[in-house]
Amino acid sequence: MLEKMKQIFKFSSWGLLYKFTVPIILIVLVGALSIFVVMSNMTTSSLEIQVRKSLVQEATLLSDSVGQMLKDRVSAVETSIVTNLEVVSSAIQASSWSQQKKYSEYKNSLDIVNYARFAENDIFYGARRYLESLSEKFGFLEIRLNGTDGIAFMATRKLVNAGSLYDSWFVKVSEAFAKGEKYYLEPPVYNDKLDAFVFGIAAPILNQKTNAPVAFLLVSCMSDTVFESAFRLSGTDFLEGSNKSYGWIGKNDIILSSSQRHTVGDNIGPNPSFSKRHAQYLSASFDTKGNLVDSKWGIVERLQPSDLPALIKKYDQTQIKYIDAEKDSPQKLEFYNQLQNHAFGFSSDKQKAFSFCATGLNQNLNSLGHIFVSMNVSEYSKPVVILQTVMVPSIIGIVLVVMLAIFLIIRYVSRPIFLLAGSIYEVSLGNYDIKVPVLTDDEIGEVASSFNTMIDDIRVELKYWKRRDNL
Amino acid sequence: MSLVVVAGQTYDETLKMADFVTHFGHTTVCAHDGAEVIAKVHSVLPDVVLIDAATPIINGFQICREIRSNPVFKKIVIILVSDSGKKATKFYGLHQGADYTITKPLDENMLSKMLKKAAK
Numbered sequence: 236m237l238e239k240m241k242q243i244f245k246f247s248s249w250g251l252l253y254k255f256t257v258p259i260i261l262i263v264l265v266g267a268l269s270i271f272v273v274m275s276n277m278t279t280s281s282l283e284i285q286v287r288k289s290l291v292q293e294a295t296l297l298s299d300s301v302g303q304m305l306k307d308r309v310s311a312v313e314t315s316i317v318t319n320l321e322v323v324s325s326a327i328q329a330s331s332w333s334q335q336k337k338y339s340e341y342k343n344s345l346d347i348v349n350y351a352r353f354a355e356n357d358i359f360y361g362a363r364r365y366l367e368s369l370s371e372k373f374g375f376l377e378i379r380l381n382g383t384d385g386i387a388f389m390a391t392r393k394l395v396n397a398g399s400l401y402d403s404w405f406v407k408v409s410e411a412f413a414k415g416e417k418y419y420l421e422p423p424v425y426n427d428k429l430d431a432f433v434f435g436i437a438a439p440i441l442n443q444k445t446n447a448p449v450a451f452l453l454v455s456c457m458s459d460t461v462f463e464s465a466f467r468l469s470g471t472d473f474l475e476g477s478n479k480s481y482g483w484i485g486k487n488d489i490i491l492s493s494s495q496r497h498t499v500g501d502n503i504g505p506n507p508s509f510s511k512r513h514a515q516y517l518s519a520s521f522d523t524k525g526n527l528v529d530s531k532w533g534i535v536e537r538l539q540p541s542d543l544p545a546l547i548k549k550y551d552q553t554q555i556k557y558i559d560a561e562k563d564s565p566q567k568l569e570f571y572n573q574l575q576n577h578a579f580g581f582s583s584d585k586q587k588a589f590s591f592c593a594t595g596l597n598q599n600l601n602s603l604g605h606i607f608v609s610m611n612v613s614e615y616s617k618p619v620v621i622l623q624t625v626m627v628p629s630i631i632g633i634v635l636v637v638m639l640a641i642f643l644i645i646r647y648v649s650r651p652i653f654l655l656a657g658s659i660y661e662v663s664l665g666n667y668d669i670k671v672p673v674l675t676d677d678e679i680g681e682v683a684s685s686f687n688t689m690i691d692d693i694r695v696e697l698k699y700w701k702r703r704d705n706l
Numbered sequence: 707m708s709l710v711v712v713a714g715q716t717y718d719e720t721l722k723m724a725d726f727v728t729h730f731g732h733t734t735v736c737a738h739d740g741a742e743v744i745a746k747v748h749s750v751l752p753d754v755v756l757i758d759a760a761t762p763i764i765n766g767f768q769i770c771r772e773i774r775s776n777p778v779f780k781k782i783v784i785i786l787v788s789d790s791g792k793k794a795t796k797f798y799g800l801h802q803g804a805d806y807t808i809t810k811p812l813d814e815n816m817l818s819k820m821l822k823k824a825a826k
Contacts, residue, residue: 657798664765
């Protein structure tokens with residue numbers, strides 16, 4: 236058996252093999268290699284695209300939601316303030332003009348009635364008490380009743396003076412009420428003095444007979460309550476069962492959060508494996524000056540508190556125009572593009588995790604804060620692993636099979652050629668009585684049969700000449 | 707130790723080949739053409755036949771065919787000495803019934819190995 240194998244190996248047409256097999260194998264190898272390179276590149280790039288896409292979707296969703304949340308929150312606060320202001324102004328009017336005689340008309344506002352009842356001799360007393368309660372209830376920065384005659388009552392939750400805020404308002408408010416508007420709303424603006432976003436609402440208190448405003452109720456509210464809502468949103472609603480982390484940096488109060496929730500109801504905590512890389516900057520809380528306030532899960536190694544201002548500046552520079560009303564506006568598209576460009580902006584380990592930031596803007600396109608999303612990419616590296624573990628061996632296997640096939644084909648081809656060549660040699664030694672076996676029905680077989688015909692003719696010729704010689 | 711019938715292309719070659727074979731310790735019977743080889747095979751019944759492919763009158767391939775056609779000579783080992791180093795000739799020789807092929811000029815080691823194998 237071994238001997239036979241040796242013979243087969245020995246008497247294969249290596250010349251043919253060199254001529255055909257080597258180039259074919261080279262072509263197969265080069266092809267396989269190029270396919271491998273192209274596929275791995277494709278896989279890698281598609282991996283990147285996938286991750287970026289997914290992150291962009293995530294951040295878009297998040298910033299959409301946060302934006303919506305902020306909006307809802309603001310409008311909710313506004314609505315409640317307006318409602319209450321209307322009640323307050325009505326109550327004040329009631330107590331001042333009908334002096335306790337028409338309480339029954341204000342059954343829906345019993346609080347006001349109660350407060351007003353105490354204010355038999357001081358029509359503003361009840362109102363002031365109510366202002367305080369409102370301030371407490373909604374966390375107002377400041378609430379005050381500004382009489383046109385200069386009398387003002389003020390309830391302040393924080394010892395902060397909004398200062399010029401009211402002065403600048405006053406003209407606008409007067410103009411608005413002169414036009415007969417029900418209330419005036421000041422859009423949120425960034426106040427340097429307070430280092431916060433502040434918005435305000437004003438409602439008039441009207442003279443019942445003349446319908447002219449006798450006083451304004453002015454309320455200002457800092458946006459930190461809104462930020463808190465947004466943070467809560469980013470910290471809870473989007474984390475169930477995902478392997479992503481979210482963080483929120485408020486413009487005013489910097490809050491960084493790392494979060495990984497496996498099941499509903501768990502305490503917010505980082506994924507142990509994930510936090511090793513990302514808790515550094517997603518798990519600590521900082522105050523306005525960048526001091527570390529709280530680091531529950533946090534290891535603040537990579538990102539020092541001193542890095543934060545630069546960080547925020549960086550993301551302010553790449554500020555993304557987020558306009559809720561125009562879903563497919565150019566600004567929105569640009570927003571997505573910029574998100575994609577910054578997909579790696581915050582990544583500490585490009586191979587393992589991606590993270591980036593989206594900026595939430597208010598209606599004046601000022602940034603309210605930044606949302607960070609980071610993501611473990613291990614699930615996206617599966618194609619590469621498959622490529623490495625499956626593709627390479629299979630390519631090697633294919634090359635081997637091709638080589639074997641070519642070898643066998645050439646052996647099959649070379650056998651009749653060898654026999655033919657041997658026969659011709661035998662004829663050259665003087666034996667004209669042979670017949671080459673016609674093994675195949677192809678060109679080689681044709682050559683063999685032609686050779687047989689030729690030998691037959693020579694044999695006849697020789698016989699003729701021999702007979703002639705004998706004669 | 708085996709009995710070897712030797713036949714070369716020429717008289718000198720036959721003697722040379724016979725020298726080799728006797729040198730390795732085998733008994734040699736010389737034949738000077740193909741017909742004689744066949745006759746010797748019939749008369750002495752050798753263990754090994756060492757023949758050139760181009761023996762006079764009857765060539766080596768014919769001898770191979772002749773020996774293989776007779777079941778009496780089934781156990782005879784045929785070593786074919788081919789003139790050219792072409793593979794086709796060797797393959798053809800093996801196809802005609804030779805057990806081993808060897809090219810000229812004869813390689814002592816290879817020949818001794820072949821004879822040893824044949825003796826087994």
